[in-house]
Amino acid sequence: MTRETTISIVIVAGLLAAAFIAQAMGETFYITLATRMAILGLAATGLNIALGLGGLVSFGHAAFFGIGGYAAGILATHAFNSEPLLLGLPGTNQMIVIWIAGAIAAGLVAVLIGLISLRTSGVYFIMITLAFAQMIYYFAISWPAYGGEDGLSIYVRNAFPGANTLAPMSFFLICFGLLALGLVLFALIRASRFGAALQAGRQNETRLAAVGIAPFRVRLTAFVISAMMTALAGALFADLNRFVSPSMFSWHMSGELIVLIILGGVGRLAGPLAGAIVYVLFEFALGGITEHWQFFLGLILLAVVLFARGGVMGLLAGRARHG
């Protein structure tokens, strides 16, 4: 087992242990914090496939996060009001159906965005992904059917077979399970032939083409997988807050996901989760003292970029090795 794998398992297990300790102490608020870490970690792990492995700095992943969130909100609202959705299909309060619907919707949007944005690179790619996300953001604000600017409440947290999702620990375990699956998927992809092509494309696009692998298809596929995972996290985020609003689509959200990855370690297995843990802890610890906590987060980010390029994972597990 490589050192990175060991450290990743320790971080993941640590999150699980923290939740159980909070449960034992009766501190449900801390379970909610751990849940938030798991969800943001999953969202950023999704982005890490595109950004970390493929070098695709998407500044528009909030679009997919929000689509997942709105999938949960819209389906739950229709189920709650017993109103049929499109084409007479009913809404649902089943999380599994919501996840699938959210992921597919985000995947389809990612195909469209990817087909256009992946023809560019560098700053242009960043700007085009941002532009698409902002279009969706303004669409959500001006779409009155689902709350517009005010957002949409989910009155009862959606259901999962065999679990009382309103119990904080149950909901945490659902989120944690998906996070673990997401991390396994990331590890598998990174080690696979597809991952080899994707990472080679980040390092040297010409080399990839010169061996006969067209970079575009590889990147588009990665972008779609990445979007679907982030959407899944978005659906969980909606259920955590029992509320969705256009802010899930905002560029702050896209930026936050990138920050998580940089804090934790770009392209590293548990990097995004480590970033999410640090971020949420900061938000909690400093947010209680000053509402300007993001100023201090900025300082930390600056320190990471200047002195610890590999982020948390770089500090703990050393430089990335590609075998």
Added chain:
Amino acid sequence: MAEPILDIRDLKKSFGALKATDGVSLDLRPGEIHALIGPNGAGKSTLIHQIAGSLKPDSGEIRFEGRDVKPLDMAARARLGMGRTFQVSSLAPEFSALRNVMLAVQARQGSSFRFFKPVMHDRGLTEPAHEALARVGLSDRADVPAAELSHGERRQLEIAIALALGAKAFLLDEPMAGMGPEGSQALTRFLDRLRGEAPILLIEHDMDAVFALADRISVLVYGRIIATGSVDEIRNHPAVREAYLGDGA
């Protein structure tokens, strides 16, 4: 005479007023090394770029195994069997030498959309890659990241990648550049044997290597081929001597 593997007809490419490729015709036949020489700025690399698909010619024909490849991009031409090395090494710097070659093996197998099986435990990838590395003499450097290889080793690695691709023709852009005399001699011996596997279009400044290896030589000056012929014909060609070799040659 055997059908040429690569057949270029009246290729033209201008950058503004500069005619980088000015009606070039040349072919590459099975089993031969066809050297392309010419002074700096003659348009040799520009020509390779057009053949490999990284530059679009203005007009003319490029046929590979009888097939018009002009509509195909670089990746598609590589899949047809163009094994190309770059004048300035172009590798995946973070990947080890082995993984760089493995990428070519998986490309040759047409299997880049497999998501779950780890490549490092995939003998279908590692074994052919080790073989290619052994052939260029890089076996003991297999695990070193490409970025940490020496200049000469990177050139060897590029050739290993082209080998692993199962190329039907090699387009080698100055493979000897920056290699020491010993490296050049070893590579010369290697290319000599390689021509039996697939023909080589060789761009090279090292005249010892060119004269030792080439079955035919074409001389490119200001985007035009001024002469094509055997080593002796080129050595004694008056226009070539004047334009390129100087009187001492």
